[in-house]
Amino acid sequence: MSEERFNELRGEQVVYAIHRQERTFLPTREHCPLCPTRAGGDATEIPREAFEIAVFENRFPAFEGPRGAAEVIVYTDEHEGSLATLPPERAEALMWVWRHRYSELGAREDVRYVMIFENRGVEVGVTLHHPHGQVYAFPFLPPVPERELQADARAGGCAVCALLAAELGDGRRVVYEDDGVVCFVPFAARWAFEVHVVVREHRASLLEFDAAELRSLAAALQALVRGYDALFARPFPYVMVVHQAPTGASGAAVGGHVHVEFYPPLRDADKLKYLAGSEQGAGTFIADTIPEESAAALREAIAHGA
C-alpha cells in the first residue's frame, strides 16, 4: 500500500510506493509480461494466446483501492511497435478504451482525477518495451490539473479554447490539423518538441466525444508520433499525458478541455534536456530552442512521416 505525505514547502502530495522498487525491469522479449501467454512459454499478465487490447490492474501500483487505482493498457499482443505503428482501427479502438477507463474509474467515489499516459523510451524511465500505456486514478487532485482550473479562472472561461484560438490565429506553431483536432508546439512550450493535441470543440472529457472525434484524435496522435520518429530518424522518447476534466465524488466532470500533451526529453538528435537547477529549484524552465523553429522542423517531419 502506498503512503501519501504532504510536502508543505511545495504544497503538494508525495506518494511513497516502495513496492515499485521490485517491479520488472527491462526483461528480454522472451520474458515480457505484456506478451500473450503462449503454449510452453512463461505465464504472462494476459492468459490468452492472442488479444487485441488488454487492461489490468498494475501488479506494482502507485495507487490502489480504497485510494485510487493504477492500471496498465496493452495496445497490442505484438511485442514490437508503437502507438504510431498500430493499424488505424486499433488506434481508434484504443481511444474507446481510454474513454471507458475514464468513465469507470472517474465514477468511483475515491477518485478525483483520471490520468491516462504513456512513457516511451528508456530516456523517460520505461521498464517494459512492449507497446503500452498506463492509467493513474488519483485519490486527490494533482497540481497540474489544479493549475489548469486556475488558468480557466484567469481566462474567465476555458483557457484551452483561448489558447487554441490564439495558436490557430498565429499559425506558426501548428504542426498538424484536421476537422476535429489541432496539434501545435505551444507558445510557451517548456520542452523543445513539446506538442499539445487539442480537440477543436470544447469537450470536458472523452465521454463527450463522438466516434468521428475519437477517430480524428487517434489519427492525429499517430501522425504526430510518426513525425517524431522521422524527426531524428530514431524512435522518439516522450511522456504523453491525456488531460481531461477532474472527476468529482458524484462522477460529474468539472472544468477541463480534452487535450493530449507530449513532453519529449530530446532537444536534439542525441541531446537530452535535463531538469536541473532552475527547473528543480526555482520551477522555471530554461529552454535551448524556440517553439517556432521546433514547430517548423516537426511540421516537415510529420509531412515526411505520413
Added chain:
Amino acid sequence: MASETPQEKRDSPAERRSSRISPSARQARDPAGDERVGPLAIEHLRKDDGRALLLYERRAPRR
C-alpha cells in the same frame, strides 16, 4: 463499528472498489449480455491474485 457489516468484512478490495462504481458508469450490453463500449466488446476476467483483467475486442454485437 456499527456500520461494518459481516458482508463488508468479507469483501475483497476489488469487490469494494466495484461496489463504488455508479450506475452511470456501467456500459451498454447487447441482447446477448456482452458488455460493450463503442465498437468493442469487453470481457471481464479476474487474475489468480485477484487483480482485474479486461479484454477489449472489436466485434459486432451478437443478435
